[in-house]
Amino acid sequence: MASIKDVAAEAGVSVATVSRVLNDHPSVSPEARARVLAAVETLGYRPNAVARSLRTDQTRTLGLVISDVMNPYFTELARAVEEEARALGYSVIFGNADERPDLQDHHVRTLLDRRIDGLLVSPTDGGSPLMLDAVRAGTPMVFVDRWIPGVDVPVVRADGRRAIRDLVSHLHGLGHSRLAIIAGPAATTTGRERVEAFRDALRAYDLRLPEDHIGQGDFQAESGRRATERFLDLPEPPEAVFAADNLMALGALDAIRARGMRVPDDIALAAFDDIPWFTHTDPPITAVAQPTGELGRAAVRALVDRIEGRAPRSVTLPARLVVRRSCGEPSPVRRSEP
Amino acid sequence: MASIKDVAAEAGVSVATVSRVLNDHPSVSPEARARVLAAVETLGYRPNAVARSLRTDQTRTLGLVISDVMNPYFTELARAVEEEARALGYSVIFGNADERPDLQDHHVRTLLDRRIDGLLVSPTDGGSPLMLDAVRAGTPMVFVDRWIPGVDVPVVRADGRRAIRDLVSHLHGLGHSRLAIIAGPAATTTGRERVEAFRDALRAYDLRLPEDHIGQGDFQAESGRRATERFLDLPEPPEAVFAADNLMALGALDAIRARGMRVPDDIALAAFDDIPWFTHTDPPITAVAQPTGELGRAAVRALVDRIEGRAPRSVTLPARLVVRRSCGEPSPVRRSEP
DNA sequence: GTAATCCGTGTAATCGATTCCACGGACTCA
DNA sequence: TGAGTCCGTGGAATCGATTACACGGATTAC
Numbered sequence: 001m002a003s004i005k006d007v008a009a010e011a012g013v014s015v016a017t018v019s020r021v022l023n024d025h026p027s028v029s030p031e032a033r034a035r036v037l038a039a040v041e042t043l044g045y046r047p048n049a050v051a052r053s054l055r056t057d058q059t060r061t062l063g064l065v066i067s068d069v070m071n072p073y074f075t076e077l078a079r080a081v082e083e084e085a086r087a088l089g090y091s092v093i094f095g096n097a098d099e100r101p102d103l104q105d106h107h108v109r110t111l112l113d114r115r116i117d118g119l120l121v122s123p124t125d126g127g128s129p130l131m132l133d134a135v136r137a138g139t140p141m142v143f144v145d146r147w148i149p150g151v152d153v154p155v156v157r158a159d160g161r162r163a164i165r166d167l168v169s170h171l172h173g174l175g176h177s178r179l180a181i182i183a184g185p186a187a188t189t190t191g192r193e194r195v196e197a198f199r200d201a202l203r204a205y206d207l208r209l210p211e212d213h214i215g216q217g218d219f220q221a222e223s224g225r226r227a228t229e230r231f232l233d234l235p236e237p238p239e240a241v242f243a244a245d246n247l248m249a250l251g252a253l254d255a256i257r258a259r260g261m262r263v264p265d266d267i268a269l270a271a272f273d274d275i276p277w278f279t280h281t282d283p284p285i286t287a288v289a290q291p292t293g294e295l296g297r298a299a300v301r302a303l304v305d306r307i308e309g310r311a312p313r314s315v316t317l318p319a320r321l322v323v324r325r326s327c328g329e330p331s332p333v334r335r336s337e338p
Numbered sequence: 339m340a341s342i343k344d345v346a347a348e349a350g351v352s353v354a355t356v357s358r359v360l361n362d363h364p365s366v367s368p369e370a371r372a373r374v375l376a377a378v379e380t381l382g383y384r385p386n387a388v389a390r391s392l393r394t395d396q397t398r399t400l401g402l403v404i405s406d407v408m409n410p411y412f413t414e415l416a417r418a419v420e421e422e423a424r425a426l427g428y429s430v431i432f433g434n435a436d437e438r439p440d441l442q443d444h445h446v447r448t449l450l451d452r453r454i455d456g457l458l459v460s461p462t463d464g465g466s467p468l469m470l471d472a473v474r475a476g477t478p479m480v481f482v483d484r485w486i487p488g489v490d491v492p493v494v495r496a497d498g499r500r501a502i503r504d505l506v507s508h509l510h511g512l513g514h515s516r517l518a519i520i521a522g523p524a525a526t527t528t529g530r531e532r533v534e535a536f537r538d539a540l541r542a543y544d545l546r547l548p549e550d551h552i553g554q555g556d557f558q559a560e561s562g563r564r565a566t567e568r569f570l571d572l573p574e575p576p577e578a579v580f581a582a583d584n585l586m587a588l589g590a591l592d593a594i595r596a597r598g599m600r601v602p603d604d605i606a607l608a609a610f611d612d613i614p615w616f617t618h619t620d621p622p623i624t625a626v627a628q629p630t631g632e633l634g635r636a637a638v639r640a641l642v643d644r645i646e647g648r649a650p651r652s653v654t655l656p657a658r659l660v661v662r663r664s665c666g667e668p669s670p671v672r673r674s675e676p
Numbered sequence: 677g678t679a680a681t682c683c684g685t686g687t688a689a690t691c692g693a694t695t696c697c698a699c700g701g702a703c704t705c706a
Numbered sequence: 707t708g709a710g711t712c713c714g715t716g717g718a719a720t721c722g723a724t725t726a727c728a729c730g731g732a733t734t735a736c
Contacts, residue, residue: 001475003691003692003693004692004693004694005692005693013715013716014715014716014717015692015693015694015716016694016695016715016716016717016718017714017715017716018693019693019694019695020694020695020714020715022693023694025695026713027712027713027714027715028714028715029713029714029715032714032715044471046447046450046451047451047692047693048392048451048453048691048692048693049448049451049452049453049693050388050391050392050397050452050453050691050692050693051392051691051692051693051694051721052692052693052694053388053693053721054386054388054389054392054691054692054693054720054721054722054723055692055693055694055695055720055721056693056694056721057721059388069413069416069417070410070413070414070417072408072410075407075408075413076408078407079407079408079434082434086444091431091448091452092432093429093431093432094430094431094432096417096420106424109384110387110429112384113384113385113386113387114387114388114429115386115387115388133382137339221614250614250615250618253618254617254618276559276588277588277615277618277619279592280588280591280592280615280619280620281615281618281619281620282618282619282620282621283620341721341722341723342722342723342724343722351685351686352685352686352687353686353722353723353724354685354686354687354688354724354725355684355685355686356723357723357724357725358684358685358724358725360723361724363725364683365682365683365684365685366684366685367683367684367685370684370685385722385723386721386722386723387723388721388722388723389691389721389722389723389724390722390723390724391691391723392690392691392692392693392721392722392723393690393691393722393723393724393725394691394723394724395691
């Protein structure tokens, strides 16, 4: 592959001049510029990003470490991140942590080795030493969706409290009073927060959330299935189940079907994170929708601000309830897709 | 960040010795090795992958340019690719082409600029000059899922002919004889092949595939909806619709619902590409399932073979029919999930 | 006892870019 | 006319690694 030297030779100038043309530095004569451009053309020259990065100490690359690519919520997030990054002149390298702290560390490490300019993370756990070190060492970082408390890093996320209140109100209005939740891992902020918000909302209706109505999940479908089975084994099973993410809701649906029960007739179901497929399930599922795309874009903007020396802002966007048919006859509160 | 020089100074040896320890070269004394390792530890040194790549001319990175990340089929493929690559000591940089040739070119270009060791592509179109140049220049490349005819690059893909024959047999057995297909873009191999396989299978039952029973789609949901609407507007609409990918099947489902019609009672529906959600739709959708994970892994192995100087093989794996309820009462041919 | 071999180590070239500095020529201004 | 500016350009240092080569000392072989 042709290097800058080849171009310089072809154009009859020095490598310095070629470099100046390429970075359109002002002091290059029009003739020299033209000759260089012609040489670039005939050789099909493309600058070596590796060499450039070594010299300039910037890769124009962002790292994104995501908890689970197979989860449509994160897929959409990743897509939005890539789009915004591209618009700002950055590339993105993705790492899929699969909800495993060791994999998360693996990706953070290789990303750091590659000297990415900044890191976007939705942490799987409470924060590994590695990640804490990276923050301390000054690596530009932004948390998205989830975060690590006590670490001074901007956070871009959705606030679901309001939407969860709306959900509980919706369920209560439909006559459900024994409500259960399938929680995410306690190590994640989203895992804890959604339970708390749910509990708080219940309190407003004088409802309680007994221990055996809190299922412990890990944001994967299988755990949703197990938690739901335990609910259904209870002497007095819940009338409604709220899954803290879309995959666990799917698992719950499986478990309910396996017992020959029907949603919403026998039991109501709702989920956190809305995804296109929820319109097409049987029945369509009521969910709390995050502004996923906007979250991804805001996270990139915050990170790039930090990288380029501007002050990054934390951002919290509201989530909203999307009512479908999985909790019973839709009330006229907030209609949306059928 | 500490460099190899700092480590050398700390350990009281030359950078050459440090490098030898790091790449466990045999001729280093145990004492020197120990001192270097200690220095690495105290400084928290990590080798700069950028510098290493510049020198060795290899990045241990693979590029994957995918047609559409939001499509669960490609998401699963991407995940499998990353896993296998990681197992072989490579990282993966993803590019999402969104079915747009210009975006595909953008990603190929930046990937090439970053001097990735090899490229995995599922081409959106018939092959841009850029991609052809890259092949000619000797960039290790492997096509996955789709390919470009006449280009000498190994192809890893699934063969759906057999499964499509099974599908047509299934539909025929249920009494459907007016069958329609929503095709993918003619610029893609998968877009063309699935139509041909379908037509061939129909012929075996003395069925024809008239022009107005071939809808032109682009592998996106919206196009599936439009094509289906056109089918339903026909004086004599088809009794069964086969969508050439999962997203278009979703669009078809929407269109059918919007007319107040029911699947499979009023019209049968089947899809190419099976995804977990198809178990949960109303009704569960009959689909042709590709061995997606195995495809991704095989593609990586072929590419790494090529990179490391072994002869890469093209791989074709069979797809299989998964019968659910969207075409009518399930026949006892090949049952699977409910 | 001398020559050949081997081992551990350091010096320095190298990868492909960017950029500081110096230099020569043209121009401006007093 | 001579000093000072400005402009376009090239030489060379530099980023952080790897690695060919040289070198000195110890070991081995004859």
